Amino acid sequence: MMLKTPSEIDIVRASASKINEVDFENLAFGNTFTDHMLICDFREGQWQKPIIKPYEPFLIDPSAKVFHYGQAIFEGMKAYKDENDDVWLFRPDENLHRFNKSAKRMAMPEVPEEIFIGGLNAILDLERDWVKKGLGNTLYIRPFMIAIGSGVIAQPSTQYRFMIILSPARSYYSGEVKVIIAEHFSRAANGGIGAAKAAGNYSAQFYPQKLAQEKGFQQIIWTDDATHTKLEEAGTMNVFFRINDTLYTAPTSERILDGVTRKSLIELAKREGINVEVRSVLVDELVNAAKDGSLKEIFGAGTAAVVNPIVGFQYKDVYYELPKMENSFASELKDKLTKIQYKLAEDTFGWTVKV
Amino acid sequence: MMLKTPSEIDIVRASASKINEVDFENLAFGNTFTDHMLICDFREGQWQKPIIKPYEPFLIDPSAKVFHYGQAIFEGMKAYKDENDDVWLFRPDENLHRFNKSAKRMAMPEVPEEIFIGGLNAILDLERDWVKKGLGNTLYIRPFMIAIGSGVIAQPSTQYRFMIILSPARSYYSGEVKVIIAEHFSRAANGGIGAAKAAGNYSAQFYPQKLAQEKGFQQIIWTDDATHTKLEEAGTMNVFFRINDTLYTAPTSERILDGVTRKSLIELAKREGINVEVRSVLVDELVNAAKDGSLKEIFGAGTAAVVNPIVGFQYKDVYYELPKMENSFASELKDKLTKIQYKLAEDTFGWTVKV
Numbered sequence: 001m002m003l004k005t006p007s008e009i010d011i012v013r014a015s016a017s018k019i020n021e022v023d024f025e026n027l028a029f030g031n032t033f034t035d036h037m038l039i040c041d042f043r044e045g046q047w048q049k050p051i052i053k054p055y056e057p058f059l060i061d062p063s064a065k066v067f068h069y070g071q072a073i074f075e076g077m078k079a080y081k082d083e084n085d086d087v088w089l090f091r092p093d094e095n096l097h098r099f100n101k102s103a104k105r106m107a108m109p110e111v112p113e114e115i116f117i118g119g120l121n122a123i124l125d126l127e128r129d130w131v132k133k134g135l136g137n138t139l140y141i142r143p144f145m146i147a148i149g150s151g152v153i154a155q156p157s158t159q160y161r162f163m164i165i166l167s168p169a170r171s172y173y174s175g176e177v178k179v180i181i182a183e184h185f186s187r188a189a190n191g192g193i194g195a196a197k198a199a200g201n202y203s204a205q206f207y208p209q210k211l212a213q214e215k216g217f218q219q220i221i222w223t224d225d226a227t228h229t230k231l232e233e234a235g236t237m238n239v240f241f242r243i244n245d246t247l248y249t250a251p252t253s254e255r256i257l258d259g260v261t262r263k264s265l266i267e268l269a270k271r272e273g274i275n276v277e278v279r280s281v282l283v284d285e286l287v288n289a290a291k292d293g294s295l296k297e298i299f300g301a302g303t304a305a306v307v308n309p310i311v312g313f314q315y316k317d318v319y320y321e322l323p324k325m326e327n328s329f330a331s332e333l334k335d336k337l338t339k340i341q342y343k344l345a346e347d348t349f350g351w352t353v354k355v
Numbered sequence: 356m357m358l359k360t361p362s363e364i365d366i367v368r369a370s371a372s373k374i375n376e377v378d379f380e381n382l383a384f385g386n387t388f389t390d391h392m393l394i395c396d397f398r399e400g401q402w403q404k405p406i407i408k409p410y411e412p413f414l415i416d417p418s419a420k421v422f423h424y425g426q427a428i429f430e431g432m433k434a435y436k437d438e439n440d441d442v443w444l445f446r447p448d449e450n451l452h453r454f455n456k457s458a459k460r461m462a463m464p465e466v467p468e469e470i471f472i473g474g475l476n477a478i479l480d481l482e483r484d485w486v487k488k489g490l491g492n493t494l495y496i497r498p499f500m501i502a503i504g505s506g507v508i509a510q511p512s513t514q515y516r517f518m519i520i521l522s523p524a525r526s527y528y529s530g531e532v533k534v535i536i537a538e539h540f541s542r543a544a545n546g547g548i549g550a551a552k553a554a555g556n557y558s559a560q561f562y563p564q565k566l567a568q569e570k571g572f573q574q575i576i577w578t579d580d581a582t583h584t585k586l587e588e589a590g591t592m593n594v595f596f597r598i599n600d601t602l603y604t605a606p607t608s609e610r611i612l613d614g615v616t617r618k619s620l621i622e623l624a625k626r627e628g629i630n631v632e633v634r635s636v637l638v639d640e641l642v643n644a645a646k647d648g649s650l651k652e653i654f655g656a657g658t659a660a661v662v663n664p665i666v667g668f669q670y671k672d673v674y675y676e677l678p679k680m681e682n683s684f685a686s687e688l689k690d691k692l693t694k695i696q697y698k699l700a701e702d703t704f705g706w707t708v709k710v
Contacts, residue, residue, distance in 0.1 A: 030418070030508035037417055057414040062392055062520050063385070067501050070425040070554030071561065107561035142507045146422050147558075152385035152497045152522060154591050156561045165417050167507060182546070189544035189580035191537070193559045199425030200555015203502075204548045206426065206462035206511045225544035226581035236509050304508075 006050060006118040011126070014054040022168065024132055029304070030140065030167050034130045038123045038164040041148070042109050047162075050119050052126060055165065063150040065157040071147035072199035073102040076303040078138040078169075079124055079355065081131040082343035087124060087355040090341050092117055094260045099143060101258075102196040107156040108145055115162065116143060123164055124355045130168050135342055140169040140304070169304075177308055179234060179298070180217040181283055181315040182208065186225035187233060187255070194255040202236065209235070219300070221313065223283060224255065230280045237300030237308060238262035242329050243289045244296070246275045261301040265333050267349060272336070274329060283315060290320035298322060299330040307334035361405055361473040366481070369409040377523065379487055384659065385495065385522050389485045393474045393519040396503070397464050402517075405474050407481060410520065418505040420512040426502035427554035428457040431658040433493040433524075434479055434710065436486040437698035442479060442710040445696050447472055449615045454498060456613075457551040462511040463500055470517065471498060478519055479710045485523050490697055495524040495659070524659075532663055534589060534653070535572040536638055536670040537563065541580035542588060542610070549610040557591065564590070574655070576668065578638060579610065585635045592655030592663060593617035597684050598644045599651070601630045616656040620688050622704060627691070629684060638670060645675035653677060654685040662689035 014035040022032055033055050040050035066072050075095045080088045096117055100110040120141065124131075131139040143164045149157030185208035188194025193201060205220070212220050219235035232250055233239055238259040241248045247269055252258040269276045289295035290313075300308035309330045312321040339345035340352065369390040377387055388410050395405035421427050430450045435443045451472055455465040475496065479486075486494040498519045504512030540563035543549020548556060560575070567575050574590035587605055588594055593614040596603045602624055607613040624631045644650035645668075655663035664685045667676040694700035698707065 028506075028508075030506045033418065055417070057416045059412040059414055061412045062410070062518055063388065063497075063522075065558075066554075067421060067427055068429055068497070068499060068554055069557035069561075070427060071558035072422055072425060074423055105562050106558055107565055140507070142418075142423070144423060150386070152495070152520070154557045154560070156558075156565070163417055165507070167418075184546050186544045186546035189541045189547060191539050191541035191563075191580055191583075192544060192547075193555075198555065198559070199421075199423055200548075200553065200559065202424035202509045203420075203426035203461055203511075204553070204555065205509070206424075207460050208546075210462055210511070225546055228546075 004114070004118050005122045005125070006114050008049050009119070009122055010049060010051040011122070012051065012053040019129055024137070024168060027168055027170050029169055032167055034127045034139070034166040034168070036123055036126055038119045040115050040119065040162045042160040042162070043158070047109070047112060047115060050115055052123050060148060061150040063152050065147035065149055065151065068152055069147070069154055070198070070200040071106055071108060071157055072144065073099065073106055073108065074142060074144035074197055074199065075099045077141040077143070078303060079131050079141060080138055080341050081133045083133070085133070086343070087128055087131050088341070088343060089120070089353045089355060091260050091264065091351045092120065092353055095143070098197065098258060102198060103145065105193055105196040106198055108147065108160055111145065111162050119164055121355055123166065127166055130166065132168065135338060136170055138169050140167045142167065171305070176311045177218045178216065179219045179221050179310050179313045180212045180215065181221045181231070181313055182223045183228055183316065185220070186228070187222040189225055190254060192254065195253065195257055197257065205235070217314065229283050231283060231286060232256055234300040234310065237302035237305060240265065240299050240301060241281050241286060241295070242297035244294050246277055247329055248277050248279065248281045250280050251278050259302060261303055261306060264337060264351065265301050265307070268333055268336055269329070272332070286313070287315055287320070296323060296325055297328055297330055306338060359469070359473050360477045360480070361469050363404050364474070364477055365404060365406040366477070367406065367408040374484055379492070379523060382523055382525050384524050387522055389482045389494070389521040389523070391478055391481055393478045395470050395474065395517045397515040397517070398513070402467060402470060405470055407478050415503060416505040418507050420502035420504055420506065423507055424502070424509055425553070425555040426461055426463060426512055427499065428454065428461055428463065429497060429499035429552055429554065430454045432496040432498070433658060433696070434486050434496060435493055435696045435698070436488045438488070440488070441698070442483055442486050443696070443698060444475070444708045444710060446615050446619065446706045447475065447708055450498070453552065453613060457553060458500065460548055460551040461553055463502065463515055466500065466517050474519055476710055478521065482521055485521060487523065490693060491525055493524050495522045497522065526660070531666045532573045533571065534574045534576050534665050534668045535567045535570065536576045536586070536668055537578045538583055538671065540575070541583070542577040544580055545609060547609065550608065550612055552612065560590070572669065574665070584638055586638060586641060587611055589655040589665070592657035592660060595620065595654050595656060596636050596641060596650070597652035599649050601632055602684055603632050603634065603636045605635050606633050614657060616658055616661060619692060619706065620656050620662070623688055623691055624684070627687070641668070642670055642675070651678060651680055652683055652685055661693060
């Protein structure tokens with residue numbers, strides 16, 4: 001994939017950079033933003049000229065459909081800097097593809113590659129200094145689209161705003177992650193929007209997650225809403241289970257997000273000779289594997305956290321502690337994946353793209 | 356219920372009213388707003404002083420959680436003017452109660468009665484001229500709350516904005532409404548947010564609704580997501596079925612909104628001696644009743660449309676036309692309900708509250 005800047009784009013530079021005010025050693029995830037943002041509006045049936053301008057609040061009508069009907073989607077991506085000060089993206093075509101799949105499901109216009117990828121290239125080129133060298137340092141990228149058309153009637157908007165904002169980041173999670181398996185709440189319906197990165201999917205998890213946290217668990221492993229017997233996602237991540245030496249993860253579906261990290265880990269594991277089975281894992285299966293000692297690992301996979309090892313899970317008031325593995329698949333795969341992302345290992349897959 | 360204005364509220368009046376620019380005979384639903392809006396922010400763990408000020412766009416950060424995680428809820432209400440120029444609300448306590456139920460499910464702070472009901476009283480008092488006399492004329496009220504705290508991390512916000520905006524309205528729907536019964540898509544998951552008036556529930560319906568409209572249907576009757584055998588809601592309304600002389604509607608649940616119009620119609624029907632059964636109606640039952648002629652009526656019920664008669668439904672590519680009823684329950688109940696709302700009939704239930 002080639003990154004090209006859009007043929008027409010306006011750039012208004014910030015008068016001064018905020019970069020020297022930022023403590024890059026102590027970044028809370030997602031709270032610090034770079035000097036610029038990209039805005040591109042859709043109106044009268046077409047995308048307008050994108051503009052890159054100083055990051056700042058913008059004006060919006062109180063009746064904008066995003067506020068009332070949640071017509072909003074996003075992506076999560078990262079930029080990495082290698083030892084030669086080159087900036088790299090990881091599989092940006094996958095994010096573009098998924099973004100437009102989300103757009104379709106939410107009755108929003110698709111964003112052309114020239115604006116999404118081209119705009120990303122233009123803004124990242126301007127913000128190169130915000131991508132810091134060193135394993136674990138990244139620039140988190142948040143492309144998103146919101147319905148800005150006004151009117152309190154439950155119909156798709158005719159006006160949209162596509163934006164890209166950038167946030168320097170270190171790691172997403174810290175500390176040990178214990179999870180609880182969902183017995184009542186659920187994340188997605190059959191025939192619903194679970195496979196879309198739609199804004200509403202995330203706030204729907206806040207209350208169940210708060211209840212889990214009050215019980216001492218950092219995340220929830222979601223199960224299918226009809227029977228609560230199949231394991232589906234972990235919080236906002238895809239989830240992998242290692243039983244003996246086989247790695248299992250649920251197939252993507254209407255209820256499960258087609259995660260870029262998920263699919264990359266599957267390919268990487270296969271290359272490393274790890275046996276991977278993409279199929280639904282049942283809660284009973286997991287409990288039995290924990291009891292007989294064949295359950296070795298559980299980990300979440302997503303752009304923000306990359307690989308997030310889980311130390312134990314609770315189901316029906318019983319807590320199952322996982323063994324501490326010397327050579328875990330989680331750490332091996334995380335190591336191999338991040339080395340590709342930071343250009344410290346050869347990218348035999350062709351996943352990395354230079355800005 | 357007494358309506359009291361909050362003890363502390365700031366009021367900044369518009370310098371001039373837009374009311375003379377509005378064509379009240381030709382109002383598109385939800386597109387025209389009155390001169391003022393109410394804003395009340397929540398920060399540092401508490402609600403601040405509410406302000407009523409001219410209706411206008413406001414500034415918001417691009418990373419506000421409402422844009423990324425859809426943390427947003429709303430209510431729909433109406434104000435009515437009687438023959439004496441008095442302005443009335445219909446069961447506002449029910450809306451407050453449901454709003455705070457939605458807030459809890461979406462991990463948002465509850466809005467105190469003094470702000471929600473008191474604020475409503477204050478802004479309606481200011482906008483009395485916008486409530487027009489005559490059956491069918493209403494002022495549609497949209498209280499809503501959005502997460503305005505910044506940060507692209509999927510966690511509940513710490514800052515919220517509660518607002519009330521007002522839109523003069525005539526009727527919501529026009530023309531004949533044909534519906535299609537959902538066989539694949541669905542509205543809500545078990546253990547999900549279907550019972551909350553959460554923004555994300557509505558945009559999730561836009562795409563399936565667009566597909567239905569392309570086939571010539573105005574609405575979808577939603578079925579349970581697990582089996583698609585139980586009838587649940589019609590578009591954004593609750594749904595009633597009349598088989599012979601019994602009126603059926605699904606019980607409220609995690610998947611079904613506790614509609615104020617729905618519960619009022621049930622009480623009203625019972626008072627009128629209509630046999631009402633609150634239970635799930637199966638798709639098969641509906642199809643069989645349509646075939647043997649015992650299905651007399653289907654209608655949606657909601658604040659915006661009040662009662663919305665449906666002329667026919669499609670299921671598995673077969674269209675079932677409903678009989679044209681001389682004395683339909685839909686028109687009888689709509690007539691009785693609206694007469695109570697406009698103070699043209701005695702309110703034996705104590706549902707109406709004077710502003």
